Amino acid sequence: MNLVLETERLIHRPLVLSDAQALFDMNKNPEVHKYLWQKPxxxxxxxxxxxxxxxxxYAENNIGRFATILKETGEFIGWTGIKFVNDHVENGNTNFYDYGYRLAEKFWNKGYATEASIAWLDYGFNKMKIDKMNAYTHAENGASxxxxxxxxxxxxxxxxxxxxVIWKWWQIVNSGQ
Structure with a gap:
């Protein structure tokens, strides 16, 4: 997978094995998992x-979650992106496009999730020509x-x-179709 998306402050590139330590540092934080099944x-x-x-x-669906890098410092801040969900059922659905993200705690409340989301929705709707995208969040995760x-x-x-556990099911339809 050689896709790279850039926004004003972020670079989105495929996850690679050298991201493992930064990913682990994020995923071992209980605060990051507060609304994610409580399993750091x-x-x-x-x-x-x-x-x-x-x-x-990436190989099977030509899309997936991407490493999200802060341009200014080169730091791995988390992952963002589109996933084709075909390996489980969520809210009675399978074979759907899901948008999601997870950021390390020190990068919360800085607008990165919004910036990444706008870029990924643009890519999904305008480049991939997805008809609709879903997302799901823990009902109590007010920020997400x-x-x-x-x-x-x-x-x-x-x-x-x-x-x-109660979750919220979200959807956005491609208005350009």
Whole structure:
């Protein structure tokens, strides 16, 4: 996968194995996992498996989550991007495009999630010609719910996961189609 997207402050490039330590540093933080099933990573091998999984998605679906890099410093700040969900069912759906992101805590509340989201929606709708994109967030994750609403996602419904945790299901339709 050789796609690279740039925004004013960010570079979005494919995840590579050399991102494992930075990914692990982000994913071992309990605050990052507060609204993500409460399962912070304990071993760097977990991050390596994530990168390998994402690289398989690139090969199979020609898209996936991308490393997000701060232009100014070259720091890995998290991942953002579009994923084709065909490996599980979410809110009764499979075979759909999902937008998502995860940022390291020190990069929260700086507008990076919004900046990345706008770029990825533009790419998904105008380059990939996706008809509609979904996203899902923990019902109590006010910051992420706000970002999705701000960039144009429409709240569709609340739904429980298999453990009874309530999630919000979001959708945005390609108006240029």
């Amino acid at each position: 990573e304990k071993e760097i091998e977990e991050s390596i498996k994530v990168i390998e999984y994402v690289n398989r998605q 719910n706000h970002v999705l609403q701000k960039v144009g996602f429409n709240f569709m419904e609340d739904y429980p996961d298999t453990e009874g």
